[in-house]
Amino acid sequence: MSMPSSSPKVEQIFSASDVKHGLSLFTSEEISAVERLIEDRDGKFYIKCQINDRYKIAKPEEDEEEIPEELEGANRKRKAELKKEIKALQNKINKLTKEISQRTLAGQISLVLNDEKITEAFKKYWP
Numbered sequence: 001m002s003m004p005s006s007s008p009k010v011e012q013i014f015s016a017s018d019v020k021h022g023l024s025l026f027t028s029e030e031i032s033a034v035e036r037l038i039e040d041r042d043g044k045f046y047i048k049c050q051i052n053d054r055y056k057i058a059k060p061e062e063d064e065e066e067i068p069e070e071l072e073g074a075n076r077k078r079k080a081e082l083k084k085e086i087k088a089l090q091n092k093i094n095k096l097t098k099e100i101s102q103r104t105l106a107g108q109i110s111l112v113l114n115d116e117k118i119t120e121a122f123k124k125y126w127p
Helices: 007-015 017-025 028-035 061-102 105-114 116-125
Strands: 038-041 044-048 055-059
Touching: 007 028, 007 038, 007 044, 017 116, 105 116
Parallel strands: none
Antiparallel strands: 038 044, 044 055
């Protein structure tokens, strides 16, 4: 079975050699039908989704393999940034809780009883 003649748009989108071989499974009419769903906007190809009737970007297969690596690196960096932000916010919450507690008698008692340094000092005298 010879590969049907593809359109330039389809050839550009499916530029990887292993994907081009996969196109031989389709007839020329099927490829032409897909071609009619593709628009070229400023050098980028968009294909019309048959479900929601909207255009979505059509990327070459080889580019899709690179994207997860880029996203993975970006996700790791963002996770690290978020962990730092969470730690900073937890510290702020702890400071605010301590400040609020210092303003009430019950809070002051709670701070004294929950302070590890004071608890250790009491253990020295009252085992």
